Amino acid sequence: MSNVNFSDNSMENQIQRKALELGYEKCGIIPVDMMEGYGEKLDERIEKATGSGQFYQGQKRLKNFQEQYPWAKSIIVLTVPYSQYKVPEEISGHIAKAYLFDTRIDEQAEEYQHSQLLENHLKELGLRVETNRKFGVVALRWAAMKAGLGIIRRNNFFYTESGSWIRIEAFLTDQKMELLQQTTLPACPKHCDRCIKACPTTSLCEAYTMNPLSCVSFLTTFGGRDLPNEPMASNFGDWIYGCDICQEVCPMNQGKWKGDKDFPGVMALSPYLxxxxxxxxxxxxxxxxxxxxxxxxxxxxxxxxxxxxxxxxxxxxxxxxxxxxxxxxxxxxxxxxxxxxxxxxxxxxx
Ligand code: SF4
Ligand code: SF4
Structure with a gap:
């Protein structure tokens, strides 16, 4: 949970209270200059993951977001878990959970509706806002880390107290604001490399280093279409669309999946998948x-x-x-x- 100050009626606190009321798990706000350093990290990553330059081309938009939104002064960052949803047995382990419970554009999902309501609320407060629900208006993990909502672990996923089964959202605003949170999450255990060892394609080749071009999630969705000639295809195992292995093996995700609620349409759709x-x-x-x-x-x-x-x-x-x-x-x-x-x-x- 976010640290909430109920007696403070500042804009920051009003936004946070509204977000929590709508069911978000956490809400923080950072000035845009706290995104500095992301560009350098991105360049480092491209250099480490040979051949990934093309893949990361799209991320350059995130690095240079201020060129597109020169009016932006702060970023509201939010997390919302999806671990409450039931995974139908017939597709469990075949379709990655983040895609199955994708709230980004699904109008039936309450998280999507809440995101719309929050955007309206921000506008009612007189803020100019901008978001990109599909792919993020800024680098989401970086923003969430800077806002103190959680930590990035060695498998590159962002974790809160709900584990890595969370979605991050962000809104740019034209008002300078700051509301930092604190996390008490422990770092990855010193010698843990379970995620790296479990990666079936060695895409996650070392801590914090993943080559997206050999990740099953990339190769079974928008990338890699020549599977008869793809040497790694035999390592995809049970996965048909996406891959959850480096999250599932993580001890920090132990007991975090609740799976007691139906996600709109998933039960009806799963026999077809x-x-x-x-x-x-x-x-x-x-x-x-x-x-x-x-x-x-x-x-x-x-x-x-x-x-x-x-x-x-x-x-x-x-x-x-x-x-x-x-x-x-x-x-x-x-x-x-x-x-x-x-x-x-x-x-x-x-
Ligand atoms: S999602 Fe799967 S293939 Fe991609 S890095 Fe994680 S374990 Fe490896
Ligand atoms: S499996 Fe271990 S090293 Fe990998 S993210 Fe989880 S705790 Fe960290």
């Missing part, structure tokens, strides 16, 4: 029900999900997958046919 049903999925169902939620892939990229599903079947091959794999050999998508042919050859199917 098994590997076999992804391969059966028609385009209109995908476009209406799946793509709007999993927006990293576009309306015409159902084939990417199907390639991921075939890769899972290859990795965890069972005879009952045969009919799905053979059917996929006749798919209208060339990439799906190619992947299915590769899987057929590997497992002696004709």
């Amino acid at each position: 098994t590997a076999e049903n992804i391969l059966k999925m028609d385009e209109s169902y995908y476009q209406q029900n799946v793509q709007p939620k999993f927006f990293y892939l576009s309306q015409d990229e159902l084939w990417k999900w199907q390639v991921d599903a075939l890769n899972f079947m290859d990795n965890r091959y069972q005879e009952h997958f045969n009919s799905s794999i053979l059917e996929a050999c006749e798919s209208k998508y060339e990439q799906v046919r190619e992947m299915a042919d590769t899987v057929c050859k590997k497992h002696g199917l004709t």
Whole structure:
């Protein structure tokens, strides 16, 4: 929880109280100059992760946010957990939780509605505000760390008392404000490297160092589409879309997942998201029900999900997958046919 001062009626405290009332876990406010240092960190990261320059190109927008928003004076940073949601059994361990419970643009999600309400409240207070719900208006982990909401651990995830199963949001404002929080979270245990050891593709190659280009989350979503020729595809194991391994193995996440509440639409959608049903999925169902939620892939990229599903079947091959794999050999998508042919050859199917 944020430290709250109920007797102080400053703008900062009014904002914080409203945020907590709306269900946010924490709220801090930093002057924009506290973002200094992020650019340097980003450059360091690009240098360490060979070939990742292209990937991080988009992050340059975050480094230079003041060019786009010269009026910005402070940043409101908030955290909200998603660990209260139930993960349906059939997709557990196959689809990463952050995507399953993605509140960024889902109008049915109460967190999304609360974010809208908070934005309205900020405007009612007379503030000029700007946010980017999908990808952050500033570097979110950096801002949250500077606001004292938690810490970044060796797996690069940001942790609060709720573990790493949280989403960070930020709003730029045109008023100079500051409301720093304090965290008492312990650092990673001295010799712990569980997350690094567990990473199936060695994307997380050392503490605080991750090459996004070899991360399963990248390779099964918006990156890496040549899975038949992707040497790491066999390391994706059970994962079809995203990967939670470096968070799941972390002792600091022990007991943090509550999973006692339904997220809107997830229970109804999950039977369609098994590997076999992804391969059966028609385009209109995908476009209406799946793509709007999993927006990293576009309306015409159902084939990417199907390639991921075939890769899972290859990795965890069972005879009952045969009919799905053979059917996929006749798919209208060339990439799906190619992947299915590769899987057929590997497992002696004709
Ligand atoms: S999400 Fe998965 S692949 Fe990516 S760094 Fe973590 S463990 Fe490695
Ligand atoms: S697994 Fe260990 S080293 Fe990795 S983030 Fe968790 S506590 Fe830190």
